[in-house]
Amino acid sequence: MKAINLLKIAWKALQRNRLRAFLTMLGIIIGVASVIAMLAIGEGSKQSIRNQISSMGSNMLFVQPGSDNRGGVRQDFSQSQTLTLADYKALKEKNTTLTDISPQVNGSGQVIFANNNWPTSIHGVNPEYLNIRKLSVKDGSMFTDHDVLAATKVVVIGQTVVENIFKNGEDPIGKTIRFNKIPFKVIGVLAEKGQNTFGQDQDDIMLAPYTTVQKRIQAATYLQSISASAKSENIAAQASEEMSSILRASHKLKSGDENDFHVRSQEELISTFSATSEILTVLLVAIASISLVIGGIGIMNIMYVSVTERTREIGLRMAVGGRGRDILLQFLVEAILISVTGGIIGVALGIGSTLLVASVMSWPTIITMQSLVISFTVCAITGIFFxxxxxxxxxxxxxxxxxxxx
Amino acid sequence: MKKNIIKIENLKREFVMGNETVRALKGISFSVEEGEFVTIMGTSGSGKSTLLNILGCLDKPTVGSYEIDNVPVSNLSKNELAHLRNEKIGFIFQSYNLLPRTTALENVELPLMYNASVSSRERRERALEALRLVGLSKRIHHTPNQLSGGQQQRVAIARALVNNPVLILADEATGNLDTRTSYEIMALFQELNAKGKTIAFVTHEPDIALFSRRTIVLRDGHITKDYPVENIADAALALAQLPKEEELEANS
Structure with a gap:
């Protein structure tokens, strides 16, 4: 029998029972639509996490001190003082993969101007830190390498700090503020960055030369961390390796020794957070897939009823020359028509409801071609299978x- | 000599049911020539239905041979039998067996759907021609539930004619119809036979047999009688002679 006749026969058979065909389709429609919508929402949230982390600098790497081992007693890494300026210098001189590198020492305390005060933290860094963290100075200027060498008491402050201590709208540039009683001259204001993915206010910071923070605030020579940026996102992993080996050499670690530092990349962070939303997506899709399977069982059920109900029709078709294969194909095509038509409507409904969710609830959503193809294929296979x-x-x-x- | 459409020789059909063997046909032989109008009569249990299935290539003999249009069917596969049915046989059933919610035209087109060599245009033309032959040109877009019993059977006859079969096989074709409509249908059969169609009509009603040219009587799996009908009744005439009030009833 010609394929076109087969399609015609199957289509006419469905036409004879339109309501039933539609109700059978409904299971598939809902299944496909929900799979697509769930995938779009999952993909959207994954992408938005990725974007936010990338906005902090996707090629960023940072080194933290690792666990120290003093006479067999392992120390909490925040206590350890294994990162030093010597490490920073070693990294700066020997690296081949980094564009910018900056040591970082942190201090926290109260910043005071006139009769306003505000708790914040100060980061002692070098000027390259701006590039690493993708920060920029809005007003005034960044301090220079000369300021670092001379350990001058200058700061560049974030917008939140400005708002909290310059309440009368004064121009902060040139003003002297106090941080833990030490006077700093404000030479620049950072452009706003807003909150990051983890809810931290990225504008609630002050940047000062690391030498100043070490000498005036911490009175210590070790570093809290070293930040760096790789030449490109692609070589971030390679850069991370290189940094490890430079630091191992600098710390004179033997080949069997554990690292006493951690090199972390943004990629790691991204994959950690992506994994979380990945699990969520898998769960959502699993639930949606169940409805697709139920839809398939619905088709099977109706096709069984249909075969029983149309036994005489089948007998007649055989009598007038239909072969077993023709009958098999007719019913198979009917089932596929139901599932594929349901699939098409489901895809449309899935896209529609995704757009609705995106506009009404302003959730980030991404409909990937992949998800459309997969769910459509699955429902066609469902039709054949059931x-x-x-x-x-x-x-x-x-x-x-x-x-x-x- | 005219060619044989049906040629049966020493045909037996046995069914194994559990430990028992049921012998439905116990060795029958007969031939039907082109252009004949045969009635096969018999009570239930006579083997009539079994014979009908074999004549219709739905079933094969256990022993003996059956040739339709000089094609022996004994060694054919299921698919070859289906092909043979499609090309050589037109079935008409007691309960019409039309597809519900499907127009008369589409019902008549059905056998040609299973014939890949017929284009959709030719299919339509042949279906229209067949419907014209049975006098339903004005009802081609009606579905079975919009047609009377007699009209439905006419659609079924058109469907049986559409593939130009060598044999029209009717199974109690008037069984569900009142007398008047039965006569109408028999008149149509006589008309078709006059045009050269070979018809085998299976029934248990003796008065229907009077309209055919030859009667074969089956009993307990044997042919007990096989005789030409003398004084063939004219169905059109019989129809004209029916009382008027019945005509009113039949049309109501």
């Missing part, structure tokens, strides 16, 4: 018995 047994049953009927079936 349509096969009823179709087999129809094809194996004996025309003599089928013609006299009551």
């Amino acid at each position: 349509g096969w047994y009823p179709a087999r049953k129809a094809a194996s009927l004996d025309p003599i018995v089928a013609l006299r079936y009551e």
Whole structure:
């Protein structure tokens, strides 16, 4: 039998029972639509996390001190003082993969101007830190390498700090503020960055030369961390390796020794957070897939009913020349038509509801071609899988018995 | 000599049911020539239905041979039998077996759907021609539930004619119809036979047999009688002679 006739016959058979065909489709429609919507929402949230982390500098790497081992007693890494300026210098001189590198010493305390005060933290860094963290100075200027060498008491402050201590709208540039009683001259204001993914206010900071912070605030020579940026995102992993080996050499670690530092990249962070949302997506899709399977069972059920109900029709078709194969294909095509039509409507509904969610709830959503293709293919396969047994049953009927079936 | 459409020789059909063997046909032989109008009569249990299935290539003999249009069917596969049915046989059933919610035209087109060599245009033309032959040109877009019993059977006859079969096989074709409509249908059969169609009509009603040219009587799996009908009744005439009030009833 010609394929076109097969399609015609199957289509007409469905036309004879439009409401039933539609209700059967409904399971598939809902299944496909929910799979697509869930994937779009999952993909959207994954992408938004990735974007936010990338906005902090996707090629950023930072080194933290690792666990120290003093006479067999392992220390909490925040206590350890294994990172030093010597490490920073070693990294700066020997690296081949980094564009910018900056040591970092942190201090926290109260910043005071006139009769306003505000708790914040100060980062002692070098000028390259701006590039690493993708920060920029809005007003005034950044301090220079000369300021670092001379350990001058200058700061560049974030917007939150400005708002909290310059309440009368004074121009902060040139003003002298006090941080833990030490006077600093404000020479620049950072452009606003807002909150990061983890809810931290990225504008609640002050940047000062690391030498100043070491000498005036911490009175210590070790570093809290070293920040760096790789030449490109692609070589971040390679850069991380290189930094490890430079630091191992600088710390004179033997080949069996554990690292006493950690090199972390933003990629790691991204994958950690992506993994979380990945699990969520998998869960959502699993739930949605169940409805797709139920839709498939619905098709199977209806096809069985249909075969029983149309036994005489099958007998007649066989009598006028339909072969077993023709009957099998007819019922299979009917099942596939139901599932594919349901799939098309489902895809449309899925896209529609995704757009609705995106506009009404302003959730980030991304509909990938992949998700459309996968869910559509799955539902076509569902049709074949669940349509096969009823179709087999129809094809194996004996025309003599089928013609006299009551 | 005219060619044989049906040629049966020493045909037996046995069914194994559990430990028992049911012998439905116990060795029958007969031939039907082109252009004949045969009635096969018999009570239930006579083997009539079994014979009908074999004649219709739905079933094969256990022993003996059956040739339709000089094609022996004994060694054919299921698919080859289906092909043979599609090309050589037109079935008409007691309960019409039309597809519900499907127009008369589409119902008549059905056998040609299973014939890949017929284009959709030719299919339509042949279906229209067949419907014209049975006098339903004005009802081609009606579905079975919009047609009377007699009209439905006419659609079924058109469907049986559409593939130009060598044999029209009718199974109690008037069984569900009142007398008047039965006569109408028989008149149509006589008309078709006059145009050269070979018809085998299976029934248990003796008065229907009077409209055919030859009667074969089956009993307990054997042919007990096989005789030409003398004084063939004219169905059109019989129809004209029916009382008027019945006509009113039949049309109501």
